[in-house]
Amino acid sequence: MASIAIHNNTTITESARPLTTSELLDGAVVLIEPTVQPPFGAIRQLFDHLRANPNDASALNNAYPKRGIFKSAALKNGLSDQKFTIDLSPTRDSLIPEAIRASLASHGLDDVLSFFNDTVDAHVSTILSSLSKIAGADLSLGHKNLNMNFRLCDYNPVTADPTSSNGCGEHTDYGTFSIIFQDGTPGLEVEAPYAPGTWIPIPGDATVVLAGWCALILSGGRVCAVRHRVRRTPGVRRLSVVLFVAPDLDVKLTPMTEDTNVSFSKKIMGGEIDVDWFKDVMGKRWRWREGNLELAEGEDESIVQDEEIKKLIFGC
Numbered sequence: 036m037a038s039i040a041i042h043n044n045t046t047i048t049e050s051a052r053p054l055t056t057s058e059l060l061d062g063a064v065v066l067i068e069p070t071v072q073p074p075f076g077a078i079r080q081l082f083d084h085l086r087a088n089p090n091d092a093s094a095l096n097n098a099y100p101k102r103g104i105f106k107s108a109a110l111k112n113g114l115s116d117q118k119f120t121i122d123l124s125p126t127r128d129s130l131i132p133e134a135i136r137a138s139l140a141s142h143g144l145d146d147v148l149s150f151f152n153d154t155v156d157a158h159v160s161t162i163l164s165s166l167s168k169i170a171g172a173d174l175s176l177g178h179k180n181l182n183m184n185f186r187l188c189d190y191n192p193v194t195a196d197p198t199s200s201n202g203c204g205e206h207t208d209y210g211t212f213s214i215i216f217q218d219g220t221p222g223l224e225v226e227a228p229y230a231p232g233t234w235i236p237i238p239g240d241a242t243v244v245l246a247g248w249c250a251l252i253l254s255g256g257r258v259c260a261v262r263h264r265v266r267r268t269p270g271v272r273r274l275s276v277v278l279f280v281a282p283d284l285d286v287k288l289t290p291m292t293e294d295t296n297v298s299f300s301k302k303i304m305g306g307e308i309d310v311d312w313f314k315d316v317m318g319k320r321w322r323w324r325e326g327n328l329e330l331a332e333g334e335d336e337s338i339v340q341d342e343e344i345k346k347l348i349f350g351c
């Protein structure tokens with residue numbers, strides 16, 4: 036695997052010539068060759084089946100009533116991310132009753148779950164080792180329980196706003212790293228780390244590893260947390276799969292390294308924030324962006340903005 040990302044906290048403001056794509060993406064993105072290809076036929080079948088069979092969708096969501104599994108807020112909300120998702124994890128998987136699992140097995144669920152298991156076996160420890168080398172610390176010590184989520188995304192043209200180009204709003208993932216598999220359709224864009232506001236399209240057939248906030252903090256700023264988004268082409272369906280890996284929930288979000296590349300806030304340096312709390316704060320942001328968080332009147336202040344997250348982490 037190529038090197039992942041080194042955060043030198045530099046911003047390129049001037050250049051005598053236009054920067055190349057690879058210069059703009061330096062330190063932000065790693066492309067990998069997956070050992071197993073995602074079963075996009077099965078994924079399409081599973082989304083189509085759940086949309087056409089609301090009783091099955093309800094039964095699946097009732098297995099995890101806290102958040103649900105199949106999310107279709109984009110059918111009603113034209114301002115949210117215009118996508119459908121199926122969110123799985125080892126915990127959610129264990130809660131799906133056998134009868135529901137059996138009824139969905141032939142509609143794609145079995146192939147999807149096998150793909151995730153194979154991907155975890157093939158890639159997770161390898162990527163953690165690569166990140167540990169960059170960090171100069173053994174990140175596996177904070178990943179003993181493998182806190183993972185598996186997400187299927189359907190950027191379907193039939194949503195509340197079919198003309199919207201907002202597939203997924205710009206954001207940085209909260210965890211350690213995410214592997215994004217795509218069906219060949221473009222749409223994923225990454226913000227150049229040293230040229231904020233410059234968005235670089237990623238080829239639709241690339242499999243990408245992006246690091247998140249927890250990797251940046253645990254590595255003392257040596258690993259770059261990468262903002263990204265998905266632009267939708269009206270009328271074009273796009274499928275993707277994401278494996279999210281995060282530290283264990285009780286891990287303190289503080290550098291595991293002796294020294295740091297960037298200046299962190301007192302809260303971070305004092306180990307006052309744990310992964311569980313940070314995930315909760317970030318989770319509200321992404322559920323709101325995706326249209327899956329109902330807010331009571333006056334509750335919108337509970338959505339922490341980007342600048343506040345940076346203040347929390349960097350203290351300025």
Ligand SMILES: [Fe+2]
Pocket residue numbers: 206207208213263
């Ligand atoms: Fe993301």
